[in-house]
Amino acid sequence: GDPLLIGGSHGLTRSARADALLEPLRRLIADLERTLSGDTFDPGTSKRAFALGMGDAQALTILPRLLAQLAADAPNVSLDVRPPPNDGGLPSLEQQLDLALVIRPGSAPGLRARRLLDDSFVCMVRADHPDVNDQLDLDTYLALPHVLISPQGEGPGVVDRLLAAQGLTRNVVLRIRYFLAAPLLVAASNLVVTLPLSLARSFLSIAALRVLEPPIHIPTFATYMVWHERNERDPGHRWLRDAVAASATAAAVSIAPVPPSPHPQPPSQP
Secondary structure, eight states, X not given: OOOSEEEETTEEEEOHHHHHHHHHHHHHHHHHHHHHTTSOOOTTTOOOEEEEEOOHHHHHHHHHHHXXXXXXXXXXOEEEEEOOOOSOSHHHHHHTOSEEEESSOOOOTTEEEEEEEEEOEEEEEETTOTTOOSSOOHHHXXXXXXXXXXXXXXXXXXXXXXXHHTTOOOEEEEEESOTTHHHHXXXXXXXXXXXXXXXXXXXXXXXXXXXXXXXXOOOOEEEEEEEEGGGTTOHHHHHHHHHHHHHHHHHHHTTSOOOOOOOOOOOOOO
């Protein structure tokens, strides 16, 4: 006997009772659809399209291995890669995304998360940087011009917060939102960038760059896969989660610590 729709100045709106019923009914409908479809998923024949949210650095780390697995096991499955959610995750995962890769998973009811891989930070400079030797000391690090990778476009980075705690600042001359552009800019300048090891490894074979240990301790971080609980038991979604996790495991093997790159030596004179 509870009203589901209530009249208002802008027409009918859902009552509190209707809002409380909405998500359970969605789950029931999804369960019914899976039951009627046989609750099966055959990757070899499926033409399903999945929407994934991830940043450009995560795409470079995870997607090559994931695409190879799709080519081998699910040739007709397609991926729609979109920017990661910036709204706490849950609304996007409920309505737009099948899953997302994030650094800090939310704790909202209905959100599921799985830890994929651990990463650390390193510094990169061009291979023949005139002011950087085999090791990067703190004074040199602070004096060098820095690229700050800032996906949100504002606020201090993790390095700036750590330096501020010691009463120090670095010389940031460029703030950029794009992870993939920063190493290429560093390779063509005297800039230094502090970035994830997984991304740095991807560029060592692309550009003339060197990897160095940061002169300050920067905590490690993890990448998580998150999804909405409505997809928890969907067989196709389970297959996708396992495929992404397997790709992340393969990526984790490739991001073991990189030894510092030696400073290039000038050619000997005849």
